Amino acid sequence: MKRIIIDGEHKLTGSIRISGAKNSAVALIPASLLSDEVVAIDNIPDISDVEVLSQTIEYLGGNVKRNKELIELSLENLTNKPISQEFSSKLRASYYFMGALLGKYKKVDIYFPGGCSIGARPINLHLKGFEALGAKITEQGNRYIIEAPELKGNHIYLDVASVGATINIMLAAVKAKGETIIENAAKEPEIVNVATFLNNMGAKINGAGTSEIRIKGVDYLGSCFSEVIPDRIEAGTYVIAGALMGENLKIENVIPDHIESLLFKLKEMKCDLKVYDDYIIVSKTDNLEPVDVKTLGYPGFPTDLQQPLTPLLTYCNGKSTIEETIYENRFMNIDYLNNMGANIEKIDDKHITINGATHLKGAEVKATDLRAGACLVLAGLAASGQTIVNDVEHVLRGYENIIEKLTNVGAKISLEEI
Numbered sequence: 001m002k003r004i005i006i007d008g009e010h011k012l013t014g015s016i017r018i019s020g021a022k023n024s025a026v027a028l029i030p031a032s033l034l035s036d037e038v039v040a041i042d043n044i045p046d047i048s049d050v051e052v053l054s055q056t057i058e059y060l061g062g063n064v065k066r067n068k069e070l071i072e073l074s075l076e077n078l079t080n081k082p083i084s085q086e087f088s089s090k091l092r093a094s095y096y097f098m099g100a101l102l103g104k105y106k107k108v109d110i111y112f113p114g115g116c117s118i119g120a121r122p123i124n125l126h127l128k129g130f131e132a133l134g135a136k137i138t139e140q141g142n143r144y145i146i147e148a149p150e151l152k153g154n155h156i157y158l159d160v161a162s163v164g165a166t167i168n169i170m171l172a173a174v175k176a177k178g179e180t181i182i183e184n185a186a187k188e189p190e191i192v193n194v195a196t197f198l199n200n201m202g203a204k205i206n207g208a209g210t211s212e213i214r215i216k217g218v219d220y221l222g223s224c225f226s227e228v229i230p231d232r233i234e235a236g237t238y239v240i241a242g243a244l245m246g247e248n249l250k251i252e253n254v255i256p257d258h259i260e261s262l263l264f265k266l267k268e269m270k271c272d273l274k275v276y277d278d279y280i281i282v283s284k285t286d287n288l289e290p291v292d293v294k295t296l297g298y299p300g301f302p303t304d305l306q307q308p309l310t311p312l313l314t315y316c317n318g319k320s321t322i323e324e325t326i327y328e329n330r331f332m333n334i335d336y337l338n339n340m341g342a343n344i345e346k347i348d349d350k351h352i353t354i355n356g357a358t359h360l361k362g363a364e365v366k367a368t369d370l371r372a373g374a375c376l377v378l379a380g381l382a383a384s385g386q387t388i389v390n391d392v393e394h395v396l397r398g399y400e401n402i403i404e405k406l407t408n409v410g411a412k413i414s415l416e417e418i
Contacts, residue, residue, distance in 0.1 A: 001390070001391065001393075001417070001418050002391075002392050002393060002396070002415060002416065002417055002418070003388055003389060003390045003391070003392055003415075003416050003418055004377060004380075004388070004389040004392045004395070004403070004413060004414070004415055004416075005386065005387075005388050005389075005413070005414050005415075005416055006362070006377065006380035006381060006383075006386065006387045006388075006389070006411070006412065006413045007362075007385075007386055007412035007413075008360075008362055008380055008381055008382060008383040008384055008385060008386070008387060008412075009245070009382070009383070009384055010245065010381070010410050010411055010412050011245060011246070011247045011284075011410055012241060012242060012245045012246045012247065012249045012381070012406070012409045012410050012411060013246070013247040013248055013249055013409060013410055014249065014250070014408060014409040014410065015249075015250040015251075015252055015409070016238050016249070016250070016251055016252065016405050016406075016408075016409060017252045017253050017405075018230045018231055018234050018235045018238070018251065018252065018253040018254055019043070019045040019046075019230070019231055019234060019253075019400040019401075020042075020043035020044055020045045020069065020227075020228030020229070020230065020231060021045075021189075021190055021193070021228055021229050021230060021231040021232065021233075021234075022045055022047060022049065022231055022233070022234070022398050023093075023163070023188075023190045023231075023233070024189075024190040024193040024194065024228045024229055024231075025041075025044050025045055025047075025049075025050055025228050026049050026050070026053060026091065026093035026096070027093065027096050027167050027190065027193075027194050028041055028193070028194060028197050028226065028228065029041070029050065029053040029054065029057065029071075029073070030053065030056075030093070030094075030096035030097045030099075030100045030171070031096065031100055031167075031171055031194055031197060031198060032057070032062075032073045032075060032100075033057070033060070033062070033075060033078065033097070033100040033101060033104055034100055034103055034104050034171065034174060034175065034198070034201065034203075034221045035073075035075050035201050035221045035222060035223065035224070036075060036076060036220065036221065036222065037075065037076065037222045037223035038072060038073065038074045038075065038076075038223045039072070039073050039075070039201065039223055039224050039225075039226070040070060040071070040072045040073075040224075040225045040226075041070070041071050041073075041197070041225075041226050041227070041228060042069055042070045042071075042225070042226070042227045042228070043069050043227050043228040043229075043230075044066070044069055044070070044071045044228055045069075045228070045231065045400040046069075046400045046401065047396070047397050047398060047399070047400050048393070048396060048397040049091045049093065049397050049398070050071075052087065052090045052091055052094075053091075053093070053094075054066070054071070055087070056083065056087045056094070056097065057073060057075075059081070059083075059087065060078050060079060060080070060081060060083075061077045061078045061079045062074060062075050062077070062078055063077075078104075080101055080104075080105040080107060080108070081109075082109035082110070083097055083108075083109065083110040083111065084111065085111040085142065085143075088110055088111040088112065088113050089111065089112075089113070091113070091397070093113070094110070094113040095110075095113040095123055095126065095164060095168065096164075096167065096168060096171065097110055098110055098123075098126065098130070098144070098146060098168055098172075099126070099130075099167070099168035099169065099170070099171030099172040100171045100172075102130060102135060102146050102147075102148070102151070102171075102172045103151070103171050103172045103173070103174055103175050103176070104175065106147060106148050106149065106150065106151060107145075107146065107147035107148075108144075108145075108146050108147075109143070109144075109145050110143070110144055110146075111142050111143050111144070112142045112143075112144065123164070123165075125158055125159065125160060125162050125164075125165035126162075126164065126165045126168045126169070127144075127146075128156075128165075129156050129158075129165060129168065129169035129172065129182075130146055130148075130168075130169075130172055132154040132155075132156045133148065133151045133152060133153070133154055133156075133169075133172055133173060133176055133180065134148045134149075134150060134151050134152045134154075134176075135147060135148040135151065135172075136148065150177060151172060151173070151175065151176035151177065151217075152176055152177045152178055153173060153176050153177060153178035153179045153180040153181075153215070153216075153217055154180055154181075155180075155181045155183070156169060156180065156181065156182050156183065157183040157184055158182065158183065158184045158185065158186075159184075160184075161184050161185065161186040161187070161211070161297045162186055163186040163188050163190065163191060163297075165186075166182060166185045166186040166191055166213070167190075167191060167194050169182055170182070170191075170194065170195065170198065170205065170208075170213065170215060171198075173215045173217065174198055174203040174204075174205070174215060174217065174218065174221065175217055175218060175219065175221070176215075176217040177217050178216075178217055179214060179215065179216050179217070180214070180215040180217070181212065181213070181214050181215075182212070182213040182215070183211065183212055184211055185207075185208075185210070185211055185212060185213045186297055186298065187209055187210060187211065187297070187298050187299065188297070188298040189209070189229055189232065189255070189258050189298070190229070191208050191209065191213075192208045192209040192229075193226075193228065193229045194208075195208030195209075195213070196208075196226065197224065197226040198221070200224035200225070200226050201221040201222055201223070201224045202218055202220060202221045202222055202224075203215070203218060203221060204216040204217075204218060229255065229258075230253045230254055230255055230258075232255065232258035232259050232302070233302065233304045233305060233371075233398075234398075234399060234400075235251055235254045235255075235258070235259055235280075236259045236262045236302070236305045236308065237305070237308045237374050237378070237399070238251050238405075239251055239259070239262065239263075239266070239273070239280055239282055240262075240266075240305075240308050240309055240311075240312050240378060241378055241381060241406075242273070242280075242281075242282030242283065242284070243266060243269075243271045243272075243273070243282055243283075243284065243285075243312055244284060244311065244312055244315070244378060244381060244382040245284055245381050245382055245411075246282045246283045246284050247283055247284065248281055248283055249281065249282050249283065249409060250279055250280070250281050251279060251280045251281075251282065252278070252279045253278065253279070254278055254279055254280055255278070256275050256276075256277075256278075256280065259305075260299065261299060261300055261301040261302070262301065262302070262305055262309070263275060263280075265291050265293060265301065265309070266282075268289070268291050269288045269289050269290075269291050269312075269316060270285065270287065270288055270289050271285060271288065272284070272285040287317060288312070288315055288316040288317065288356075288357075289316060289317065289318065290313070290316040290317065290318035290319055290320040290354075290356065291313070291316070291320050292320065292321045292322075292323075293306060293309065293313075293320070293321070293322045293323070294322075294323040294325060295322075295323065295324050295325050295326050295330075296325060296326075297326075303324065303325075303326035303327060303330060304371050305371075306322055306324060306330065306371075307330060307333050307371040307372050307374065307375040308371060308374045308375050308378055309322075310322065310333065310334075310337060310344070310352075310354065310375055311337065311342075311360065311375060311378045311379040311382060312378075313354040313356065314337065314342045314343075314344070314354055314356050314357070314358050314360060315356060315357050315358075315359075315382070316354070316356040316357060317356060317357050318356060319353055319354070319355055319356070320353070320354040320356065321351065321352070321353050321354070322351070322352050322354070323350055323351050324349075324350050324351075325350065328349045328350070329349070329369075330371075330372075331346055331349070331352055332368040332369065332372050333368065333372035333375045333376060334346055334352060336363070336365035336366065336372075336376055336379075337360075337375070337376075337379060339363050339365065340360045340361055340362070340363045340365070340379055340383055340387070341358055341359055341360050341361045341383075342354070342358050342360060342379075343355040343356070343358050359384065360379050360382055360383035360384070361383050361384050361385055362380065362383045362384060362385030362386040362387040362388075363383075363387060363388075364387075364388040364390065365379075365380075365387065365388070365389055365390070366389070366390045366391050367389055367390065367391045367392050367394045367395055368391075368394075369394055370394045370395060370397065370398040371398075372394075373389060373391075373392055373394045373395035374395060374398070374399065376389045377389055377395065377402070377406075377413075380413075381406070381411055381413075392415070396415075403415050
C-alpha cells in the first residue's frame with residue numbers, strides 16, 4: 001500500500017507539462033486489436049492502467065513494445081481468448097475489449113469491468129448497442145459472452161450521451177456490414193481521438209465530436225501511427241493547483257478549448273490566469289468569488305474536475321454549490337475535506353454547498369477514488385501543516401509522475417510504501 005505525504009503552503013512556480021490523456025489511451029490500446037498489422041501510438045502516459053491493458057494485449061497474443069511515450073503493438077498473431085476477472089477487474093476501461101473483440105471476432109468472453117467506486121456506471125447502453133448490431137448476450141453471473149454470426153449496421157439512439165458506450169459501439173461497428181448511425185453520441189475530445197485512430201487504420205467514421213456519428217463498415221484495418229491528445233483532466237487539475245498555490249505556474253501542452261468550461265468558472269471566481277494557444281499561466285490570488293457548478297457531458301463542466309475544484313471553492317468568500325449529474329458517489333471526498341477544516345454541507349447524493357472562506361489544515365485522509373484522491377492532494381498542497389493521503393494507488397493510475405511534476409515546481413511532496 002502507498003501513501004502521499006505533503007507539507008503544505010509551498011508556492012508552485014515553474015512549468016508542468018501535461019501528459020497524454022488517460023481516457024484516450026485506455027480506449028486506444030484495446031481499439032488497436034481491430035488491426036491485423038502493427039500500430040504505433042505516441043504520447044502514451046506512464047500510468048498503471050496502460051500497463052494492465054498492455055498485459056491483456058500480450059495475453060491475447062499481441063506483442064507490445066514501449067519506448068518512453070511511444071508504444072508499438074504487433075497484432076498479427078492475436079487469438080480470441082476469454083478475458084478473466086483478474087484482468088477485467090483492475091480497471092473500468094477493460095470494457096473496451098468488449099467492442100474491439102466483438103468487432104474483430106464476432107465473439108467476446110469477458111468478466112464485468114472494475115474501476116473506481118464512484119457509482120453504478122452500468123453498461124446497459126453498451127449492451128443495447130451490441131444487440132442492435134446483431135449480437136446475442138449471455139450473462140453468467142459477473143461474466144458476459146457476447147457473440148454474433150454477423151454484425152450488421154443499424155441506427156442506434158443512446159438514452160444517455162455516454163462516452164464509454166459511444167466508443168464501444170464505434171469499435172464494434174467499424175467492421176460491421178453496412179452503415180451504423182449513433183444518435184445522441186457523446187462529444188468528448190477522447191471520442192474524436194479514438195475515431196481519428198480508427199480512421200488512420202482504414203475505418204470510415206464521420207461526425208465524431210458531434211451528436212451524430214456515422215460509421216461505414218470495412219473489411220480490413222491495417223497499420224497506422226497516431227497520437228494521444230493532451231489530458232484535459234490532468235491539465236485542469238494542475239491549473240486548479242496553480243489557482244491554489246501558484247506563482248506564475250506554467251501548464252504546458254494544453255488544448256485550452258478542451259477545458260473551456262473550467263476556465264470560464266475560474267475567471268468567474270476572479271482567478272489570476274493567462275491563457276495562450278497551448279499553455280496557461282496561473283497564480284494564486286486572494287478574495288476569490290463563489291460560483292455554482294453543475295457537471296454535464298462535454299462541453300459542459302466535467303465530472304472528473306468537480307472533486308479537484310472543491311478545495312479551491314473552500315477559499316472563496318461566500319457560498320458555492322456543486323450539482324453532480326453524472327455519478328451518484330462523487331462526494332466521498334467531502335468528509336475528508338471537512339476534517340481538514342472545510343465547511344461543506346452534503347445536501348444529498350447530487351448536491352453540496354461549500355461555505356467559505358475557510359482555511360484548510362493538514363490531516364490524514366484517504367483517496368476513495370481517482371479524482372477524490374486528486375482533490376485531497378490539492379487540498380494538502382494548500383493546507384497548513386502535513387497531510388497524509390492513504391490508498392493513493394487510485395491517484396497513481398491516473399496521473400503520470402504526479403510526485404515528480406509537483407516536486408519540480410516547489411511542492412514538498414513524497415510517496416511512501418507502507
